[in-house]
Amino acid sequence: MKPYIAVLYDSLIESVRSRVLWILMAGWLLILIALFPLSMSEEETYRISSSDLTNARAILDQLAQATAGRGTRAQRAVYEKLDEDLQGTLKDRLRTQKRVPVGQLVASLNELLGREDLYEKEAWPTAERREELKELIEDKSKNPAELQKLNRRLIDLAFPGSIRSASGQATWITYAGMKFMDPLPFTLRQIRPFIEATLFPFIMWLGLGQIAMMVAIVVTAPMIPDMFQTGSLHLLLSKPLSRSLLFLSKYLGGCIFVAMNVGVFLVGLYFYAGIQLGIWNRGILWCIPLFIFSFMIFYSVSALVGLIWKNPIICVVLTALFWGLCFTIGVVRGFAEGFLKGPPTIQSIVAVGDTPIAANQQGRLLFWNAPLNTWQVGFGEVNGDRVIGPIINTQQGVLYFGRTRFVPFGLGGNDSPRLYIVKLPELKLPEPSSQASEAIDKSLDIPATDIPATDIPATDIPATSETETAKKKTRNLWDDSRLDTAPELPNGTSEILPWRDSFLALTPDGLFWFDRESALKAEQQKISVLGFDLKLPQATEAHKKITDADWDYRRPIAANIVPGSDSVVLFSKGKLVRFDFDGKKLQKQNSIDLDIPAETVVNLVVCGRIAIVCPDTMPPVLVDIDRMEKVGTLEAIGQKTIKRTAQCDDGRVALLERDGRLWVLSSNPNGPLPLNITSPNLVGQGNISSMAFDKTGRLWVAHHVKQLDVWDNQMTRSEKAFRPSRTTPEFLYDYLINPFYLVNPKPSAIQETIQYVLRNPENKISAIDRADLDMPQVVSDPWQPIWSNGIFIAVMLSVSCWLLYRQDL
Numbered sequence: 018m019k020p021y022i023a024v025l026y027d028s029l030i031e032s033v034r035s036r037v038l039w040i041l042m043a044g045w046l047l048i049l050i051a052l053f054p055l056s057m058s059e060e061e062t063y064r065i066s067s068s069d070l071t072n073a074r075a076i077l078d079q080l081a082q083a084t085a086g087r088g089t090r091a092q093r094a095v096y097e098k099l100d101e102d103l104q105g106t107l108k109d110r111l112r113t114q115k116r117v118p119v120g121q122l123v124a125s126l127n128e129l130l131g132r133e134d135l136y137e138k139e140a141w142p143t144a145e146r147r148e149e150l151k152e153l154i155e156d157k158s159k160n161p162a163e164l165q166k167l168n169r170r171l172i173d174l175a176f177p178g179s180i181r182s183a184s185g186q187a188t189w190i191t192y193a194g195m196k197f198m199d200p201l202p203f204t205l206r207q208i209r210p211f212i213e214a215t216l217f218p219f220i221m222w223l224g225l226g227q228i229a230m231m232v233a234i235v236v237t238a239p240m241i242p243d244m245f246q247t248g249s250l251h252l253l254l255s256k257p258l259s260r261s262l263l264f265l266s267k268y269l270g271g272c273i274f275v276a277m278n279v280g281v282f283l284v285g286l287y288f289y290a291g292i293q294l295g296i297w298n299r300g301i302l303w304c305i306p307l308f309i310f311s312f313m314i315f316y317s318v319s320a321l322v323g324l325i326w327k328n329p330i331i332c333v334v335l336t337a338l339f340w341g342l343c344f345t346i347g348v349v350r351g352f353a354e355g356f357l358k359g360p361p362t363i364q365s366i367v368a369v370g371d372t373p374i375a376a377n378q379q380g381r382l383l384f385w386n387a388p389l390n391t392w393q394v395g396f397g398e399v400n401g402d403r404v405i406g407p408i409i410n411t412q413q414g415v416l417y418f419g420r421t422r423f424v425p426f427g428l429g430g431n432d433s434p435r436l437y438i439v440k441l442p443e444l445k446l447p448e449p450s451s452q453a454s455e456a457i458d459k460s461l462d463i464p465a466t467d468i469p470a471t472d473i474p475a476t477d478i479p480a481t482s483e484t485e486t487a488k489k490k491t492r493n494l495w496d497d498s499r500l501d502t503a504p505e506l507p508n509g510t511s512e513i514l515p516w517r518d519s520f521l522a523l524t525p526d527g528l529f530w531f532d533r534e535s536a537l538k539a540e541q542q543k544i545s546v547l548g549f550d551l552k553l554p555q556a557t558e559a560h561k562k563i564t565d566a567d568w569d570y571r572r573p574i575a576a577n578i579v580p581g582s583d584s585v586v587l588f589s590k591g592k593l594v595r596f597d598f599d600g601k602k603l604q605k606q607n608s609i610d611l612d613i614p615a616e617t618v619v620n621l622v623v624c625g626r627i628a629i630v631c632p633d634t635m636p637p638v639l640v641d642i643d644r645m646e647k648v649g650t651l652e653a654i655g656q657k658t659i660k661r662t663a664q665c666d667d668g669r670v671a672l673l674e675r676d677g678r679l680w681v682l683s684s685n686p687n688g689p690l691p692l693n694i695t696s697p698n699l700v701g702q703g704n705i706s707s708m709a710f711d712k713t714g715r716l717w718v719a720h721h722v723k724q725l726d727v728w729d730n731q732m733t734r735s736e737k738a739f740r741p742s743r744t745t746p747e748f749l750y751d752y753l754i755n756p757f758y759l760v761n762p763k764p765s766a767i768q769e770t771i772q773y774v775l776r777n778p779e780n781k782i783s784a785i786d787r788a789d790l791d792m793p794q795v796v797s798d799p800w801q802p803i804w805s806n807g808i809f810i811a812v813m814l815s816v817s818c819w820l821l822y823r824q825d826l
Contacts, residue, residue: 021266028240028270037236038274041229042281048224049285054193056293059205061162062187063169065126065180066199072179072508073119079176081111091175094140098132099125126172130165141171146567177526178508182571184616204616207785209296210777217290217301218772221283225308226768229278234315237271238332241323261818268320268814275312279305300774307771314764314806315340317813324817340764347765350758357746357754363719364791365661366709367409367416369444371737372494373717373725375707376404378791380420384495390742392723395495396437403788405434405506408515411712414445417520417531419506419513425789433505440499446712504559511787514578514585521585523576527564528585528603535559563603564596573787575621579642580664586628586642590615593630595642607645611638618784622662624670625684627691631659631672633784639691649690654680660790665710667730675790677704679718681732697732762809766802773799
């Protein structure tokens with residue numbers, strides 16, 4: 018083995034003597050030295066940044082109205098304390114709609130944070146009813162931080178829905194201890210997973226995967242051709258050596274150059290991340306062999322070309338062409354996956370009888386088209402939106418859903434999402450008789466009732482002409498003519514919950530009940546101004562706030578209905594609260610503080626009288642909502658992220674993990690835990706994207722992007738399956754483009770493996786906002802690129818050794 022080790026040693030010496038190696042290493046060291054002072058610091062602050070203003074225009078308009086004595090008393094109090102320059106600008110805005118720089122507004126509001134005379138009892142009458150503010154108001158010796166906190170809360174109350182509520186913790190980017198830029202509205206606990214999952218892989222892809230890799234290909238290209246220079250190979254083969262082992266030794270010697278470059282940079286990055294950012298991620302060190310492996314793919318091509326043509330320039334050119342070919346194949350496959358594979362994954366479902374209605378991750382509403390055996394898009398071919406809902410009122414035959422622009426990490430604005438109301442009288446269900454209701458409560462073994470999607474009960478058919486009746490019968494469920502006029506949803510609506518005869522809208526400012534009757538009466542009226550017809554919106558009359566004015570809950574926030582009642586449970590700031598409806602308002606009854614960080618995203622559902630609090634990457638917590646005490650945790654689920662929940666009228670609950678596994682829970686008052694938990698053997702288990710119970714207790718399960726199964730009450734038999742027909746584009750993708758991609762080498766796919774090893778299990782957070790839980794998840798085997806590319810390397814090296822034996826040297 019000594020001769021082969023000598024070849025490796027010679028390659029090491031050759032790499033060490035290379036000026037390019039030292040230039041690159043010096044470049045990496047300079048980058049690390051320049052990067053080292055860059056850090057982050059987390060501090061308590063209540064200062065306002067431009068990113069906190071979710072609706073700056075509304076704030077400016079309200080302050081402009083305050084110049085004329087209009088608006089709320091709190092808004093007028095804020096205006097009176099602003100600096101004179103901004104007051105004058107606001108007066109001009111009222112007269113001429115003059116533009117006001119957002120930076121000027123932010124600076125002026127931040128000046129108010131230090132004023133001791135901002136609070137007026139008449140302007141903020143509900144402030145003293147808030148526990149947090151009551152203590153600050155009564156404290157006459159507040160320090161500057163406490164005064165800043167009080168005034169920030171007052172400003173938030175003055176402009177509800179237009180300013181993101183401050184958590185009190187923010188993170189600054191610092192360089193050598195100096196802060197610059199506005200603070201980020203996240204804690205370090207929230208930022209670190211983003212750095213590990215996004216920023217680190219991008220830096221490695223750009224610096225090592227692109228720049229360093231191309232330089233390494235150029236530098237190592239002459240190594241194999243130099244073996245065939247006159248006298249070099251004869252000297253090497255003067256002793257009885259294996260040509261294959263000699264070639265492989267030279268090949269591995271070329272990888273030493275990359276190992277030294279990658280090792281220096283990633284070891285330095287590991288210590289920088291640990292010392293300055295507090296991220297000790299061993300995955301950074303595991304990336305060293307991954308990048309060497311990535312280089313081996315390209316170098317196997319370069320070595321084969323060098324063996325055939327014995328020319329370094331040709332090696333570089335053909336290796337670059339190979340790189341470009343792999344990149345093109347990957348891009349084509351990526352576009353084809355988006356445009357040919359079919360609609361994105363189903364995100365939510367509602368079902369009546371055998372009629373499903375779904376929403377996908379693209380913001381589209383889908384109806385099942387039975388004659389064509391496919392999903393039909395209804396009410397707008399939109400992209401990039403998030404569907405809120407849908408929910409359906411089966412007594413009225415009305416479907417409600419909303420659309421809002423999706424921006425990840427909770428960075429979206431607080432604008433009013435659009436509400437859609439769809440008339441579906443075909444899906445009305447007759448109200449169950451008292452005897453039927455008792456039967457449902459006593460037994461779960463009632464067979465499912467098939468309700469055709471186009472049958473209308475005779476009592477619901479209005480007295481119309483035969484022509485009109487025929488038109489109604491032939492209308493599709495997704496026909497745009499079914500849309501009814503609807504107001505916008507309240508500012509900041511993140512979720513709608515079925516409640517009484519309509520729904521509740523969950524916002525950071527409270528819970529709003531949509532009064533369908535008021536909405537129908539308050540039709541938009543037209544007025545004529547200078548010959549133009551203007552509409553007067555009546556949205557404020559349709560959405561009635563049914564929570565008290567001292568509502569003090571902020572995002573991330575979760576709520577759900579207590580089955581069989583008008584009560585609501587809510588989770589925010591680490592606290593679970595129960596509200597009961599007294600006929601006019603939802604009144605706070607009791608609450609419990611749970612050991613869950615305030616910034617943790619939570620899903621919430623109620624099974625019987627047990628609330629199931631599902632924190633991100635933590636075991637679900639069980640709370641008795643009558644006694645408001647913790648009664649256990651679901652250790653069987655473990656530290657998973659629950660992305661979606663579903664309630665059934667018979668008391669069962671379904672939980673869906675982010676990785677596609679579904680759990681079903683039911684009451685068990687006599688067991689060690691008050692709930693039974695099972696993971697049923699369903700088609701698609703592990704690839705489930707959404708689920709819902711229908712009125713008969715059947716479970717509808719969406720899986721494998723757009724397939725749907727309906728399971729009986731015992732979840733032992735699939736009663737109905739929805740399998741969309743494969744379209745021609747999907748056929749091309751499944752049987753041509755994707756197989757061609759799979760059999761080709763995929764150097765760029767190693768980036769998926771890098772992202773996988775960089776996941777730090779110590780980070781107990783995977784989402785910043787509840788909407789992040791519905792972000793598309795790429796489910797793939799992280800080690801598949803290693804096996805497929807490893808086979809390619811083995812094939813290329815085997816061909817090289819075979820050619821080497823056939824050559825006359």
